[in-house]
Amino acid sequence: MKPVTHVLVVSADPAWRQPVCDGLNQAAAQRDNPHGLLAVPCACDTSALEAALSTQHGADVQVVLVDHGPAGSGQGPAAVLLAQRLIDARPELSLYMVLEDDADKLLVEQLASDAVDGYFFRGEDDPSGWLRILAAEVAEKADTPFYDALRDYVAQAKDSWHTPGHAGGDAxxxxxxxxxxxxxxxxxxxxxxxxxxxxxxxxxLHPTGVIAQAQRLAAKAFGARATYFATNGTSTSNKVIFQSLLTPGDKLLLDRNCHKSVHHGVILSGARPVYLDSAVNRHFGLFGPVPKATIERAIAEHPDAKVLILTSCTYDGLRYDLRPIIQMAHAAGIKVIVDEAWYGHARFHPELRPTALECGADYATQSTHKVLSAFSQASMIHVNDPGFDEHLFRENFNMHASTSPQYTLIASLDVARKQAVLEGYRLLDRSLAYARELREKINATGAFRVLSLEELLPEELKDDGIRLDPTKLTIDISASGWSADALRDELIGRFNIQVEKNTHNTLTLLLTIGTTRSKVSRLFDAMLRLAKERRTPLTYARMPEAPRFSTLACLPRDAFYEAGERLPLLDESGQPNSALSGRVCCDQIVPYPPGIPVLVPGQVIEPAVVSYLVRLLQTQRSIDLHGLATQDGEWHLRVLTAAEQAALPPVR
Structure with a gap:
């Protein structure tokens, strides 16, 4: 299929606007036009914004040409303001301004200079030259330097006398x-x-050619000063940033709801963590963001903190109102990292923005494979830190990266960026429409209900400006009579539908740019059939409530690297082992889902924690407990010996 690329020519002067469009289209007809450039006229008013956001044609708009107007017309301020609104709505668009003379650039630079990709002058009647420049702009956005180099090399059919051993598949x-x-x-x-x-x-590990070019294009696309490709996931990306910013003993503030890779990063960096308890929706067993008041208090109480890291959005689609939080942190001299593993698509649709970088984050990590089209394990690290030390970052990056990276993963990042820029808006607009449709249809079954933001939010977050990513649907199954495990098994066994995750009374669906009309139809058909087979509503056992964080006896790194000893979780009578009370954990204990640590290395174990772990093992079959040791067929916790604890420096 040949692509179509609309160049939106915006002007308040119809006598100028139409001839420019005709000239550009005539020039396009006379030359090779692989990207299908087509000039489309539009008045300099709200109709231009509507055209760029139109479901029907807006997805084809890639370039906007805004006429500043002739001297003395008074059109300039309105034209510049409209240009800024267009780019605010769709920052992936290329913006060119048409000026009367250089003096007009002063106003443009004051309002929209960062967004302008180039300038033309009204007095130069050169549609062929203008088209050549606009075509080159689109070609650059459509370029995939690494993928092209890989494809071309493979096409050369070189004999392999090097690794890997399968020699191009010949083995x-x-x-x-x-x-x-x-x-x-x-x-x-x-x-x-x-x-x-x-x-x-x-x-x-040291890109200077096609990988460096691909990363520069990604940085421009995602609004970063610099972008780095990671082939072993956002998990490693988080660790690289931690080791670049933190030295042993440095203090950081972290959302306890963070992915376990963040907690692993605490161990590797030797940092002193201050854990912030996340809000919990106890009815549905869902963990939300940390209340804004908790973050504000932590910043005030720990002025020596170096870093704050938050997860936005969460697994269930809850997003922080990041801008005021980041401003608070920066005012205190704290750098901000945002784990956007589940939100890498947000840049490319106005309904999902602002992104963490747009809110001022210093670093954002994204799983490009989760919601865009890269292969599994393919992620990106985006940097906007004004004090970024590229050399130090590179040394830490190379410590974790393989010297034999999978090149198809790198190629998939290159291609995913191209797709996000050129058709992300259209595909995400489609996904959002499907999400709205599924919400209505599932709710109409009477047995299943897609939870609203208000229903998902724990009470303490009601006034925090939290928003919901609509592409993540959390379905309350309580009225259906199905258990979550049975319903999940029916969906995959009978209907060939695999959901993202479940709790004891919810299912989570993830819509992506790969969601299709056929998939939506099959899902709704399955939910409708299962609704007709509804059973007597179950009385769900309430999820055991995760205990609040206790205290740290020592740095997590110190506890983790001790040998420790293993004590059973249950005593001889099958009850929670009281001998664990007051001991210091050596490992990270994580119920999954949701993947939030109940214990971290260095944490003092309290009776409530032991009781919670025991209840999980006894009542929640769908939850795995990561980090427990097995010995003689029984669950054990690795804890510091008394001698080890006495020898370790306490946390200050």
Missing amino acids: FKNSPWVGDFHGFVGDEMLRADLSCSVPALDSL
Whole structure:
């Protein structure tokens, strides 16, 4: 399919506007036009914004050409304001201003200089030259430097005398044992599995060529000063940033709701964490953001903190009102990291913005594979920190990155960025429409109900400006009579539908740019059939309430690296082991889902924590407990010995 690219020509002067469009389209017809550039006239009023956001044609708009107006017309301020509104709504658009003379640039620079990609002058009647520049702009956005280099190299069919050992898939061919793997994976994928022995493909550890070019395009697309590709997920991305910003003993404030990789980063960096308890919706067993008042109090009480890290949005789609929080942190000299693993798509639709970077975050990590089209494990690190130390960051990045990265993961990041920029708005607009449709249809079943923001929010977050990502649907199944485990099994066994996750009384659906009309139809059909098979409503056992964070006896790193001893979770009578009370945990104990640590290394164990773990094991079959040790078929906790604890420096 040949792409269509609309150039929106915006002017209050119809006598100028239409001839410019005609000239651009005539020039496009006379030259190679691979991206399908087509000039479309539009008045300099709200209709221009409506055109850019139109469900029907707005998705094709890639370039906006705004006429500043002739001298003395008084059109300039309105034109610049409209240009700013267009870019505020869709920052991925390319903006060109048409000026009368250089003096007009002063007003433009005051209001929209950062957003302007280029200038033309009214007195120069050169539609062919203008089109050439606009076509080059679109070509740059459509460029995938790394993917192109990889594809071209594979097409050259070089003999492989280097790693990997399967030698472009030749090791699998004609094998009676593993030959089917070649057919399953595909010849091109295996040929593209190369090594750092190919100079033309650059080096992820020290990029200077096509990877560096691809990262620069990604930084521009996502609104960052610099962007780095990560091939082992946002988990490693978080650790790299921690080790770059924190030295042993440095204090950081962190959302206890953070992904376990953040807590691993605390161990690796040797930092002194101040854990902030997240809000909890106890009825549905869902963890929300940390209350704004808690964050504000922590910033005031810990002026020596170096870093604040938050998760936005959460697994269930809850997003912080980040701007005032980041401003508070920056006023105290604290850098802000936002884990946007589940929100990497937000930049490309106005309904989802602002992003963390747009709110002033210093760092944002995104799982490009979760909600955009990159392969699994493919993530990005975005940097806006004015004090960024690139050398130190690179050293820490290389400490975690493989010297043999999977090149198809890098290529998928390059392609995912291109798709997000050129058609992300259209695809996300479609996903949001599907989300609204599913919400209405599922609610109409009478047995299932998609929870609203108000229903998801714990009481203490009601006034915090929390918003909901509409592409994440949390379904209350209470009235259906189905248990969550049984319903999930029915969906996958009978209807071939795999959901994202579930709690004891909810299911979570994730809509992405890959959601299709057929999938929506099949899902609704399944929910309708299951609703007709509703059962007597269950009395759900209330989820055990996670205890509040206790105290740290020592740094997490210190506790983790001690040998410790293992004590059973249950005593000889099958009750919570009282001998654990007051001991110091060596490991991170994480119920999954939701993946929030109940214990972290260095934390003092209280009786409520032991009781909570025991209740989870006894009542919640769908939850796994990560971090417990097994010994003689029983669950054990690794704790510091008395001698180890006495030898470790206490937390100050």
